[in-house]
Amino acid sequence: MSSERQPEAQRPSGHRDWWTTKWVVPVFSVLLGLVEWVAFAVGGDARAGAIGFFITAAFGALLLLGGRSESIRGMRGDGRDERWAMIDLRATALAGFAVIVAVIVGFIVEVGRGRSGNPYVWLGALAGFTYLIALLIGRWRT
Amino acid sequence: MREQRGLSQGQLAEALGVSRQTINSIETERYTPSLPLAMALARFFRQAVEEVFDADGTG
Numbered sequence: 001m002s003s004e005r006q007p008e009a010q011r012p013s014g015h016r017d018w019w020t021t022k023w024v025v026p027v028f029s030v031l032l033g034l035v036e037w038v039a040f041a042v043g044g045d046a047r048a049g050a051i052g053f054f055i056t057a058a059f060g061a062l063l064l065l066g067g068r069s070e071s072i073r074g075m076r077g078d079g080r081d082e083r084w085a086m087i088d089l090r091a092t093a094l095a096g097f098a099v100i101v102a103v104i105v106g107f108i109v110e111v112g113r114g115r116s117g118n119p120y121v122w123l124g125a126l127a128g129f130t131y132l133i134a135l136l137i138g139r140w141r142t
Numbered sequence: 143m144r145e146q147r148g149l150s151q152g153q154l155a156e157a158l159g160v161s162r163q164t165i166n167s168i169e170t171e172r173y174t175p176s177l178p179l180a181m182a183l184a185r186f187f188r189q190a191v192e193e194v195f196d197a198d199g200t201g
Contacts, residue, residue, distance in 0.1 A: 070163050081160040082176050083167060 022064065022078040029060030100127050143187055143194065144169075158182055 018024070033056030040049025066072025073079025074087070107120035144154050144165075151169070155162040160179065167173035168183075175183065184191040 070161050074161070079161055081164050082179060083164040083173050084161070086173075 022073075022076050025076050026060035026064040029056045029063070033057050033060075096127070100124070103127065143189075147187075154186075157186060 033053035036056065037046070037049035037053040040046060040052065063072060063076045066076065070079055074084040080088070103120050103123045107117045107124060110117045110120060144151070151165040152162045155165045158165075158179065164173065164175075168175055180191055180195060184194045187194055
């Protein structure tokens, strides 16, 4: 599944994958905010949930109403081409690396304090397992 | 080559299904296009890929 836009000569006329429409990321932002709000409300702090919802909803609105900004369209999905796909992939890898470093540091700190290391152990295992599976799939498919 | 044909970056980008920023990045050698895009560029200009891009792979 690729979010890249093919060159015009190779792209079927009028074809657009559903995940590349301008609505997907904004709607996802709003839905995520709603889920967050409900979770906070269940935990007894609906006000914090409301604040979180409005932040994510505002982000979704910014993407939806971002006009013809190429950066906004790239983040939104409808303005993506191969260069944006490359930028997105690198940014995702860097973000993943940052999270993995944080998980490792968190695990070491927790264990150093005499605790079990949870949930960092499971987060680290999930990251490592996902990476191995992705490597194997990539090796098999290419 | 684009300027010789009186095209803007936006017009070329629209024709090829990429963003104007991508065309700009190719022209300023900050981005190397994929093979399909390079071939589409060559096909658009009715030139061989080698004539559109320098021998070192830049535009």
